[in-house]
Amino acid sequence: MNQLSPTGPSSAELPPAESVSLSDQLARMRRKRKQLSRVIGAAKKNGENVEDLLEQCRLLSLQESNLLQRIQAATAPIASPPPPDRPAAAVDVAPCVQERNEPVTISLLDDAESLAWDTFVGRRPEASSYHLSGWRNICFQAFGHASHYLVAKRGQGIVGVLPLVQLQSILFGNFLVSMPFLNYGGVLAEDNEVRARLIAHAATLTRDLGCSHLELRERVPSESWPMRTEKVSMWLPLxxxxxxxxxxxxxxxxxxxxxxxxxxxxxxxxxxxxxxxxxxxxxxxxxxxxxxxxxxxxxxxxxxxxxxxxxxxxxxxxxxxxxxxxxxxxxxxxxxxxxxxxxxxxxxxxxxxxxxxxxxxxxxxxxxTTFDFGRSTADASTYHFKKEWGAQVVPLFWHYWMADGSAIPQIxxxxxxxxxxxxxxxxxxxxxxxxxxxxxxxxxx
Known part of the structure; x- marks a missing residue:
């Protein structure tokens, strides 16, 4: 899978603690895949249909690849030109050198910080174009939805972002999503501490706004959150x-x-x-x-x-x-x-x-170098259509925080x-x- 290369100074690298955590996840995932391989072998000997098991094995392999890329991004030196999606003026916004001992603060995005926000997004390999600040105005003008774009800082430098949009209706209720109507969203953070602080602040915001739940559309699983996994993206290397x-x-x-x-x-x-x-x-x-x-x-x-x-x-x-x-x-x-x-x-x-x-x-x-066929429900007709073109499955993880601890909504x-x-x-x-x-x-x- 092709990823946007990170940019910026070496001070933006993830700390070693993030790599250790991801490595643990990778080891567990590899153990699961080996166990599944043994189950497939036994099923084949018994003459059983193993197509579903093979698809599960392929999904696990793709998840391993995703985690490997995150580990590499956490440890590799960061030095590449600004990505094409970043506004030209954004390259003039120099990222601040971060002091790891400074406390993390969370605030709402100010319009004056939009270029700095987009510059940070451009440096994150796991980012999508939907993380960029331009979608905030689109959601408001097209639908009238309020946005709550959370910025995490150490000192004056941005170290994490979480774009949130609030949907309210009589039919479907009041809730926060990152990002609604679109395929990707969720937290972008330099380390686990920043991610945890952003998620905790988002949960508090969800409760303060009277929302029933918070939904984050991400590409990396979180073991501590309820999630839906039936949605996948389909990417074709060109x-x-x-x-x-x-x-x-x-x-x-x-x-x-x-x-x-x-x-x-x-x-x-x-x-x-x-x-x-x-x-x-x-x-x-x-x-x-x-x-x-x-x-x-x-x-x-x-x-x-x-x-x-x-x-x-x-x-x-x-x-x-x-x-x-x-x-x-x-x-x-x-x-x-x-x-x-x-x-x-x-x-x-x-x-x-x-x-x-x-x-x-x-x-x-x-x-x-990559064509993204977009989102599908696993095993649906659109999924099979895209797969016939040779597209590879990219697992999606939609995480939920429920204000009252109820079941995940099915809208x-x-x-x-x-x-x-x-x-x-x-x-x-x-x-x-x-x-x-x-x-x-x-x-x-």
């Missing part, structure tokens, strides 16, 4: 040439792409000028799925203000009608597609296959209590669904 990429995706994908191209589908990459076409496809597909759609205003703001150089990809049939569309953005050398849709009427054209091939080529042509389409509402929504006219949807979707994280 080879050095387009020819190698064409060969890498396999004959079945190549045949389907060629079939789609034979139908005369035409794709283009652009910005706000493609928004109407994108939204028409996206909103129709969301209605067909029975899911309330975001307001078009949200995507207008993403294209205008979001970090990661967001772009739209739109595919049209021979009549010029948009039938497939997506939004992509970058973080370092990784391109991600958080939103993609195809009209069901275009399924026979293999429009979805040409859409993803277009995005992969665009990622390669713009210097990316998702898989909850049986929403089954009837989803069925009704699928039969709404698209125009009506687009009018009602934004009032509901703003409160669904």
């Amino acid at each position: 080879p050095g040439t387009e020819e190698a990429l064409w060969s890498q995706i396999g004959s079945k994908r190549r045949a389907k792409i060629k079939k789609g191209q034979s139908h005369g589908l035409a794709f283009e990459v652009g910005g706000a000028e493609l928004l109407d076409d994108f939204y028409r496809v996206f909103s129709t597909n969301m209605r067909d799925l029975g899911t309330p759609v975001y307001a078009k205003r949200f995507f207008e703001l993403v294209l205008k203000e979001a970090p990661g150089r967001p772009e739209l990809v739109v595919g049209r049939n021979t009549g010029g009608k948009a039938v497939a569309a997506s939004l992509v953005l970058r973080h370092g050398q990784r391109m991600e597609v958080p939103w993609a849709s195809t009209l069901r009427a275009a399924n026979s054209l293999n429009a979805n296959m040409v859409l993803y091939w277009t995005m992969l080529c665009h990622a390669f042509q713009t210097g990316c 998702n389409p898989g909850n049986p209590k929403y089954k009837l509402a989803i069925a009704v929504w699928k039969n709404l006219p698209v125009m009506l669904a687009n009018r009602l949807g934004p009032h509901i979707s703003r409160s669904i994280p």
Whole structure:
């Protein structure tokens, strides 16, 4: 998995205590994988189906890789150029030398500290573009949500951040999420002490705001927090040439792409000028799925203000009608597609296959080394679609702090209590669904 390289002076390195803790986790994970391997061997001898066990083994291997990267980031010298997502002015903000014996203080982000916040995020290898401060204004302007961006400091230097957004509604309640509507979030910290202080402050804030729970969408597990693990991201390493990429995706994908191209589908990459076409496809597909759609205003703001150089990809049939569309953005050398849709009427054209091939080529042509297919539920149809392209599973860990100690909330389409509402929504006219949807979707994280 490709990670954004850390930047900044050597004083920003993690202390040895972090590496020891992660090493312990790695050792435990390796023991689990060895035990699982023995179980798989025994099951094979008995002629049992071991596909599920093999998938568990692959997930453990990926988690090991994730931990190894964190250990390497904690001990390696830090010296690389500023990442592309960081605003140019941010490189002029010199990080302060940290004194380890200074106390850690937690405060809310002040607008004047935004550049320093983004500079710190740019130095963290585990960061995503969603950790950058630009999303705070997008969430407020698009949805009206208050944000509580927590900053940890030693002296005057930032040593940790935690972006939090507060969602409130009659339907779903009052809670904090890092980050809602998006794939990644959670704590970025230089060491375990900073992480613990940020989490403790966030829990207190959750209680003080009268929220029912706190949700952190992270890529590293925490043994002390209840968590959901059914969500995964899918990342595809990109080879050095387009020819190698064409060969890498396999004959079945190549045949389907060629079939789609034979139908005369035409794709283009652009910005706000493609928004109407994108939204028409996206909103129709969301209605067909029975899911309330975001307001078009949200995507207008993403294209205008979001970090990661967001772009739209739109595919049209021979009549010029948009039938497939997506939004992509970058973080370092990784391109991600958080939103993609195809009209069901275009399924026979293999429009979805040409859409993803277009995005992969665009990622390669713009210097990316990894393509992030976005989030899926493990073993769902979208999961298998992405896996067929050769994408590797990146486990996600959604951690929860419950104010009253209750069970983890299930605010998702898989909850049986929403089954009837989803069925009704699928039969709404698209125009009506687009009018009602934004009032509901703003409160669904």
